[in-house]
Amino acid sequence: MGVLTSEAVILRTWPVHEADLIVSLFTRDYGKVRGVAKSALKSRRRFGGALEPMTVAQAWFAERPRQELVRLDQLEIVRSPLAEPVDSARLSVLSFFAELLDEALPDHDPQATVFRLLISVLEQTTVVQPWMPLTYFQLWMTRLMGLLPDIAHCTACGEALHAAEVAFSSHGDGLFCALHRGGNACELCADSWQLAQRMLRAPVAAFAAEEWNRRRGQDLRRFTLQALERHLERKLKSAEALTRLGG
Secondary structure (H helix, E strand, C coil): CCEEEEEEEEEEEEEECCCEEEEEEEECCCEEEEEEECCCCCCCCCCCCCCCCCCEEEEEEECCCCCCCEEEEEEEEEECHHHCCCCHHHHHHHHHHHHHHHHHCCECCCCHHHHHHHHHHHHHHCCCCCHHHHHHHHHHHHHHCCCCCCCCECCCCCCECCCCCEEECCCCCCEECCCCCCCCCEEECHHHHHHHHHHCCCCHHHHCCCCCCCCCCHHHHHHHHHHHHHHHCCCCHHHHHHHHCCC
């Protein structure tokens, strides 16, 4: 039973027995794995503060024969979300990243593109207003999961969409033109529609200098969240917290 090592991001932890924790972590090389961290609540030497969600760490773990859970031996912090001040908005955004990845990713399936996306948005979340990296993350996760429709053309008729005439429905996938938007449609404002197209062509860091408040991209986040939750067949609790914050 050899020990494996990989850069990883902590997603969630659950207490088990007296001092043990079950840890869900997203590794660069092995995908999402779950493991038992023995005496994690007592051992500062092996785990320290590395068990906080969204901590980037180097992880050492061993697969156990006929066991679903790996044995998590050690975590060494690479970057902690607590290294900078964390307000309620940033904390809620970090919780959303963790919950979506834990729910959406299959076990033991390397997802190199998703891992790079996560690292890039984590870097931005601590230095800019969190609504921008959240918007970028939701849009790209929707695309990488194969849930993002053609955002340049109407889903119903295939005609090219035009700014200020784009709509989406809470009852189905896709974007719609003014003719096919339906009575229950929600508008995707011109800035959000154009922003989505730009975000699909540029890295997240390219948007760091732009002015962002919680209202910008709100409708785009609502549109992508609908697609994600429809795929997962459940509501994300962290998304409800973000809604209460006005995001």
